[in-house]
Amino acid sequence: MARKNTRRTQGQHVESASVSAARALPSVDELARDADLLASAATLGDFPRQVLIQAIRETLAAARAQAVSGMPIPDRIHLIEQITAAVANQSQPSLRRVVNATGVILNTNLGRAPLADAAIQAITSVARGYSNLEYDLADGMRASRMAHIRHWLRMLTGAEDALVVNNNAAAILLTLAALASGRDVIISRGELVEIGGGFRIPDVLRQSGAHLIEVGTTNRTYLRDYAEAITHETAAILLVHPSNFRLVGFTTSPALSELVALAHSHDVPLIHDLGSGAVMPTERWGLAHEPTVQESIAAGADLVCFSGDKLMGGPQAGIIAGAASALAMIEHHPLVRAVRIDKLTLVALEATLRLQAQGSAVHDIPVWSMISMSIAEIEVRAKKWAEEWDAVLRPRGLEATILPGESTVGGGSLPGETLPTVLCGVRPHTAALRLSPSQVTSVTTLAADLRRGQPAIVARLSRDLLLFDPRTVSRDEDGLLLSAIRQALARA
Numbered sequence: 001m002a003r004k005n006t007r008r009t010q011g012q013h014v015e016s017a018s019v020s021a022a023r024a025l026p027s028v029d030e031l032a033r034d035a036d037l038l039a040s041a042a043t044l045g046d047f048p049r050q051v052l053i054q055a056i057r058e059t060l061a062a063a064r065a066q067a068v069s070g071m072p073i074p075d076r077i078h079l080i081e082q083i084t085a086a087v088a089n090q091s092q093p094s095l096r097r098v099v100n101a102t103g104v105i106l107n108t109n110l111g112r113a114p115l116a117d118a119a120i121q122a123i124t125s126v127a128r129g130y131s132n133l134e135y136d137l138a139d140g141m142r143a144s145r146m147a148h149i150r151h152w153l154r155m156l157t158g159a160e161d162a163l164v165v166n167n168n169a170a171a172i173l174l175t176l177a178a179l180a181s182g183r184d185v186i187i188s189r190g191e192l193v194e195i196g197g198g199f200r201i202p203d204v205l206r207q208s209g210a211h212l213i214e215v216g217t218t219n220r221t222y223l224r225d226y227a228e229a230i231t232h233e234t235a236a237i238l239l240v241h242p243s244n245f246r247l248v249g250f251t252t253s254p255a256l257s258e259l260v261a262l263a264h265s266h267d268v269p270l271i272h273d274l275g276s277g278a279v280m281p282t283e284r285w286g287l288a289h290e291p292t293v294q295e296s297i298a299a300g301a302d303l304v305c306f307s308g309d310k311l312m313g314g315p316q317a318g319i320i321a322g323a324a325s326a327l328a329m330i331e332h333h334p335l336v337r338a339v340r341i342d343k344l345t346l347v348a349l350e351a352t353l354r355l356q357a358q359g360s361a362v363h364d365i366p367v368w369s370m371i372s373m374s375i376a377e378i379e380v381r382a383k384k385w386a387e388e389w390d391a392v393l394r395p396r397g398l399e400a401t402i403l404p405g406e407s408t409v410g411g412g413s414l415p416g417e418t419l420p421t422v423l424c425g426v427r428p429h430t431a432a433l434r435l436s437p438s439q440v441t442s443v444t445t446l447a448a449d450l451r452r453g454q455p456a457i458v459a460r461l462s463r464d465l466l467l468f469d470p471r472t473v474s475r476d477e478d479g480l481l482l483s484a485i486r487q488a489l490a491r492a
């Protein structure tokens, strides 16, 4: 008992000391009138006063929490610095540009496909004013927004017709809701997969009201498994392309053409969720063959669903291409309105489809110029980076060097496939031992500082190496990288 009491007394003692330390902090009002703070914040340009008040409150709350935990509280000069930094952070857009040096071309967390110049110009021209979004300029009548992309999709995929919605998950949801609500959809157990962010395809499918009839096993599903599951309740057979994993070893699945024949012999449509939506032959650049939309249509799939922002290289969108009769059943479903594509996305998609159709994707669509970038060009850039950065890095105990490496397509396409690349690697240099610890910057600190920069730079951290892949950095960002490294080292 006695010991417990003593402890409590000590605790109270510490608490009262910290409470008095916290009391010594200036008030929100005092800081809001502080001439030094106002002068420092004024250098940041215009911002709402509420942002300053909020920054003061948050900084004081953090200082109070520090005091309560017995840590020294920041003095007035430091408080002003912290408040100014918080205002600066609030003053820049939250969703902002990032330089992707990771070498993952379709990086879902970094926004998947960067847009082609033509797509960006198209967005700008339509965003600024009104447009003929749903208006036929020839006869002055109401028209469908699909009129802007239908012909391009027909041309590119060989499909009779097409429809575009918000994203591919919506495309599949809508397709099943329109064709199979309350009825059965047959799917292989090997295709009940999870896409990014913890979302599972079967959960999305069930939201359509369709009953999933799972057939086969994880690694082997035969044509007869599908055939045995078909009843008069069957509304469709669904095939999901394994776009973010690879099943190797003892595996079987029927060919698309066999499944099409089976489905059609029972008067049931075959729906193909193709995911990445390639219309170009990936094998031309040393990658595995990614099934194309054209192949799927030619094999007889009734509806093919894919994303606009994976291998199509356009904006986020879900494209449904296929038989006119099947699309007619979807077109007027109420969900079409709920998952409608917006005009800015639509115009960017139209511009992207045009580039694909005219065969200039490799030059004009960033995803494809990255895939097709020659190793010689990458090496020249990596070498140039290493030379320029090394001089800046050395005084901070770091060095830059080039290393062979691998880029990936990512974003749910071509799992396990890599493209050879040359990386610029930043690592501690051996002579760093002669520097005082305060002069040395660690690669982890550099990585964190680069992420906080403007623009933020995201590189690949691998133990004691910070790796930069020129493949995913656009050529006009080279200079930005050097100045970002300078600034990051200055801040560190």
Ligand SMILES: *Cc1c(COP(=O)(O)O)cnc(C)c1O
Residues within 6 Å of the ligand: 167, 168, 169, 170, 195, 240, 241, 242, 243, 244, 273, 274, 275, 276, 306, 307, 308, 317, 318, 411, 412, 413
């Ligand atoms: C990526 C992917 C999806 C989801 O597409 P979103 O455009 O992200 O909605 C669905 N199915 C497959 C097979 C995919 O690869």
